[in-house]
Each structure stands twice: as C-alpha cells, then as structure tokens.
Amino acid sequence: MSRTDQHAPETPATRFLKLHKIAFSTHLYNYIEHGGTALSARELDIAEHSIVKTLIMEDESGQPLIVLMHGDCKVSTKELARQAARKRIDPCKPEVANRHSGYLIGGTSPFATRKKMPVYIEKTILDLPFIHINGGRRGFLVGIHPHDLLKVLPANQVSVKLA
Numbered sequence: 001m002s003r004t005d006q007h008a009p010e011t012p013a014t015r016f017l018k019l020h021k022i023a024f025s026t027h028l029y030n031y032i033e034h035g036g037t038a039l040s041a042r043e044l045d046i047a048e049h050s051i052v053k054t055l056i057m058e059d060e061s062g063q064p065l066i067v068l069m070h071g072d073c074k075v076s077t078k079e080l081a082r083q084a085a086r087k088r089i090d091p092c093k094p095e096v097a098n099r100h101s102g103y104l105i106g107g108t109s110p111f112a113t114r115k116k117m118p119v120y121i122e123k124t125i126l127d128l129p130f131i132h133i134n135g136g137r138r139g140f141l142v143g144i145h146p147h148d149l150l151k152v153l154p155a156n157q158v159s160v161k162l163a
Helices: 012-019 036-044 077-083 094-101 123-127 147-152
Strands: 025-029 051-059 064-070 089-091 119-122 131-137 140-144 155-158
Touching (some): 012 131, 012 140, 025 036, 051 077, 051 094, 064 123, 077 155, 123 155
Parallel strands (some): 119 155
Antiparallel strands (some): 051 064
C-alpha cells in the first residue's frame, strides 16, 4: 500500500525540481529490494508503462550516461550505442552507478546527479500525459509532465525500446 505523501522526503532531486520551478506530486510506497517498477506500479495503483526508470550505463571507455525508459520495457543497448554514436553501451555495476549518480540503486533520479552525464530519453515517454520518476530515494516517486524533463535535462531523444 502507498503511504501518505504528507511526509515526502526532501532530496537533491526535489530541491532541483523546486529550483527549476517544475511542478511535481510526491508518491511514497513500501520499497522492497528487487521489486522494480512492477512493485511501485502495484503499490501506487498506476500503470507500469508510465513509470520512468533511470538507468546508469557506460560506454566502451567507461564514460557514464543516463537512460530514461518506461518501467515495463528494456533498453536495446546495441541500438542505443548506434544512436549515441558509441561502440558499445552496457549497464554499470551497482556500486559504479551509485558513485556516478550519488543515489542508491532503486532510488536513482536523473535530477541533481553527483556527476554530469549525458541523458538519453526513450522518445515515446514524451507521448504520455503524466509520468512518475524516482524522486531520489528508494520508495519515493515524483509525478511530473514528461515534457518538463526536456526543460531541465539536456536529454537526447532516442528510440531504443524493447517491449
């Protein structure tokens, strides 16, 4: 069951959104390790497709990047590498992703990351009327309009979705 959002945490991500005057709603749920977006969708009674996961990946030279993808889809890393003009892109190991983002896996937000990284967004996310994305802590999502991502992130639109 979702918990009331009256006591939503203040995180670097929420401070970033406030600083950039992006309206957002807060949504808390009971986080379970490896529950993923299926858990948060069930707990919050929202469509998993409208939950956007923040994935930290790296290219062949170890340079990190952020990929934003629908919760119920996977990323074609081969297609992402092609569209990003890289030789290869792979997911980071959790401890490496934590170092790059400043967030724990399961609580990774694309906002206010420790390291500046290029952002790639699955373009079909922008077709959604509203999205939920991690607010910078496990068990905490923020709801925003998808086009607000483009206002505050230097996002490259890509088509890299595997169903």
